[in-house]
């Protein structure tokens with residue numbers, strides 16, 4: 001699948017794209033079945049909420065379940081990513097982030113690059129984050145918030161937050177965010193299950209707690225140019241995979257039959 005010239009311009013201008021209903025209800029059902037399987041596993045890559053102990057993030061999914069091995073190579077993700085970031089991309093991270101109804105906790109404002117750079121030694125902010133909603137995401141169940149155009153500020157001053165999130169995250173402090181929002185509006189990324197997002201490594205984003213009665217699960221794939229690979233192995237490999245083999249797109253119907 002190729003992005004149109006208009007979509008590419010919009011990505012360059014806003015720093016993100018929302019692609020409504022990119023995956024069908026049947027494909028979402030296959031992915032949700034995979035999510036149930038990996039969440040039942042007793043695996044250190046299932047990271048739990050600090051307070052409720054339910055799974056907040058499940059990582060290394062392409063190594064743990066066939067449906068996610070295929071999704072990480074899906075042409076609707078890989079081909080647009082290659083258009084933006086170049087042909088040779090490796091699979092850096094594959095996860096699902098969940099915000100359970102009533103208890104799902106916050107993700108502080110951050111740029112993914114800060115953690116990729118400080119913790120993994122990634123040189124440049126070239127990676128892309130590709131999401132697909134596994135639930136309907138609305139304004140109440142903890143959508144991602146973006147600061148439109150914040151990628152144009154480049155890497156921002158950061159603070160290492162080891163208390164709020166279930167794993168340490170380099171976050172954007174409030175005074176920096178305030179300056180950015182004076183120049184770029186806040187957008188909440190909403191849509192039906194199957195909607196996809198693409199955003200770059202320095203786009204500022206975060207998400208509020210889920211106070212609603214509706215759970216919210218989002219699959220996330222990070223692809224990084226091979227030439228921009230990590231140079232530190234400080235974090236366990238489920239945070240940043242070491243295999244630099246360039247990803248090859250599968251057929252468009254690759255999810256059917258995966259279980």
Ligand SMILES: O=C(O)CCC(=O)C(=O)O
Pocket residue numbers: 097098107112142143144205206207218220
């Ligand atoms: O899933 C979310 O709400 C945000 C997650 C996020 O920003 C991240 O994993 O970097």
